[in-house]
Amino acid sequence: MAAKKGSATKGSAPPQLATKPSDPIAPPVALPPEGTDAAHLMQLYRRMQTIRRVEEECARGYAQGKIGGFLHLYIGQESVGVGAIAALGPDDYAVTTYRDHGIAIAKGIPAREVVAELFGKVTGCSKGLGGSMHLFDVPRGMLGGYGIVGGHVPLAVGTAFASKYRGDGRVTLCFFGDGAVSIGAFHEAMSLAALWKLPCVFLCENNGYSMGTPLHRTLSVEDISLKAIGYGMARDRFFARDVLEVEARVRAAIDRARETSEPTLIEIRTYRFRGHSMSDPGKYRTPEEIEAQKKLDPLSRAREQLGLSGRSEEDLAKLDAEIEDEVMDAVRFADESPEPGPELLAPTTYAGEFAR
Ligand SMILES: Cc1ncc(C[n+]2csc(CCOP(=O)(O)OP(=O)(O)O)c2C)c(N)n1
Ligand SMILES: [Mg+2]
Secondary structure (H helix, E strand, C coil): CCCCCCCHHHCCCCCCCCCCCCCCCCCCCCCCCCCCCHHHHHHHHHHHHHHHHHHHHHHHHHHCCCCCCCCCCCCCCHHHHHHHHHCCCCCCEEECCCCCHHHHHHCCCCHHHHHHHHCCCCCCCCCCCCCCCCCCECCCCECCCCCCCCCCHHHHHHHHHHHHHHCCCCCEEEEEEHHHHHCHHHHHHHHHHHHCCCCEEEEEEECCEECCEEHHHCCCCCCHHHHHHHHCCEEEEEECCCHHHHHHHHHHHHHHHHHHCCCEEEEEECCCCCCCCCCCCCCCCCHHHHHHHHCCCHHHHHHHHHHHCCCCHHHHHHHHHHHHHHHHHHHHHHHHCCCCCHHHHHHHHCCCCCCC
């Protein structure tokens, strides 16, 4: 029977689950929490700023035709990857989506190898054969870089299963977007991770949009963290305003995964300042919305916190100059590197030299 408009089929008002995707009021910059090591905050700032500058240069390289295919920038979301990976150990695994450049740099892949990969050069971390969406580095625990929305979540559960089976003490941190939580593979992965108690942390980077579609058009319940309840899993949910807060809250989940092999679903609300990819005309957001979000930029907040914790403008300018040198060196290195040749065809197709 067809439902009458506004009839009871819509149900009585649901419990207050939905929340608005943005929080446009800039909170005052707070001093970093007591006991924060300013040198540590400086490192986190360094990683965030490196990611931002690498990606700005990649956007330029894309416009110059140096990068083929798609390019999805992480600009605006850096505090999520940097804060979360700061809570991982060096042997732990990170698995992520196509928006992977920031995760790769945070996991320790040098800017040179990331830019060279994007430029399709043999010196890139995937030998120039993967490109922007397929950054990979097994020794550093960076297990991709995947283009299929949600498809990598079961792969992350597989690595967590392997760690538990081998007893190697590693934790897998799996990043995905808000679009992935409507995909079947996400739910199968959550279900098995909870059932088998696997050391996996599921981290949803909720940037409010799946391509040009806002959250309220894809989800009946906008609080993504609530999906953990159906699987009996621990959960957390917060805004990525402060990189130190991201680190501390993700650390709690990583510790739980390592100590008691219990998975957690964390929803971190964030915002991308650029389009979905370089070909996105971005007509679905107003300039006012983007400007309001830029006022909340966690990268600026970390810089201001460093000032409040005693770092002089001179110290910070010196650090920015070092980052600038590193990024421009990476671009030069990528420009000057050769392209992969046919000699890579056999060893990268069949198990052999590169199968580590
Ligand atoms: C299974 C699948 N369906 C559709 C696409 C096309 N697609 C690429 S990105 C994207 C949006 C995903 O949004 P979200 O998960 O929120 O991640 P974000 O891009 O916001 O980081 C879609 C639909 C795809 N890559 N894979
Ligand atoms: Mg999204």
